[in-house]
Amino acid sequence: GESVGLHLPTLSVQEGDNSIINCAxxxxxxxxxxxxxQESGKGPQFIIDIRSxxxxxQGQRVTVLLNKTVKHLSLQIAATQPGDSAVYFCAENPYNAxxxxxxxxxxxxxxxx
Amino acid sequence: xxxxxxxxxxxxxxxxxxxxxxxDPISGHTALYWYRQSLGQGLEFLIYFQGNSxxxxxxxxxxxxxxxxxxxxxxxxxIQRTQQEDSAVYLCASSFGDRRETQYxxxxxxxxxL
Numbered sequence: 001g002e003s004v005g006l007h008l009p010t011l012s013v014q015e016g017d018n019s020i021i022n023c024a025x026x027x028x029x030x031x032x033x034x035x036x037x038q039e040s041g042k043g044p045q046f047i048i049d050i051r052s053x054x055x056x057x058q059g060q061r062v063t064v065l066l067n068k069t070v071k072h073l074s075l076q077i078a079a080t081q082p083g084d085s086a087v088y089f090c091a092e093n094p095y096n097a098x099x100x101x102x103x104x105x106x107x108x109x110x111x112x113x
Numbered sequence: 114x115x116x117x118x119x120x121x122x123x124x125x126x127x128x129x130x131x132x133x134x135x136x137d138p139i140s141g142h143t144a145l146y147w148y149r150q151s152l153g154q155g156l157e158f159l160i161y162f163q164g165n166s167x168x169x170x171x172x173x174x175x176x177x178x179x180x181x182x183x184x185x186x187x188x189x190x191x192i193q194r195t196q197q198e199d200s201a202v203y204l205c206a207s208s209f210g211d212r213r214e215t216q217y218x219x220x221x222x223x224x225x226x227l
């Protein structure tokens with residue numbers, strides 16, 4: 001069935017390096033995508049979103065890239081800090097699914113000091 | 114301002130008992146969502162309320178699960194005759210309701226069914 005998934009379940013990076021977290025989606029009806037960060041014991045926290053009419057969007061230290069051709073989404077974190085250690089989820093919203101989000105399985109980012 | 118709050122933060126119950134989980138959304142948010150997150154897994158959609166419209170219950174796993182939202186604000190998720198496989202973190206989120214409005218999550222209720 002249609003799904004959102006992640007290539008790497010765990011990513012370990014050195015503090016100060018850039019991180020790239022990838023996500024593949026298969027629902028061609030999806031036109032809105034969101035990245036969430038979840039720290040241990042907390043609910044997911046919105047990071048950044050992107051609509052399908054864009055291929056790149058930048059926030060503070062984060063950039064989301066969308067490649068609709070290959071149905072691929074990535075989150076880039078610049079100058080990764082220990083506070084970035086968390087599980088990152090991508091989510092998709094098909095245009096015909098109202099407000100319902102479908103979440104991927106998550107990638108754990110571990111930042112080494 | 115206050116975010117989404119959920120209570121209790123932790124709940125331990127015995128198999129077969131009923132439980133009620135509460136969610137207080139952000140004031141002014143018309144949409145409210147319940148998700149379930151099993152250990153080490155992603156979020157599974159359960160149910161969605163939007164204003165006075167009939168809720169979207171398409172994600173509820175069985176008829177033991179139900180939810181209501183009183184007065185367009187507080188919501189209660191009820192699990193009847195709990196089973197061990199119901200053990201998970203139950204997350205509530207709210208948004209302004211229009212599609213693509215950011216969903217803000219609460220801290221979740223950790224349910225353990227013994």
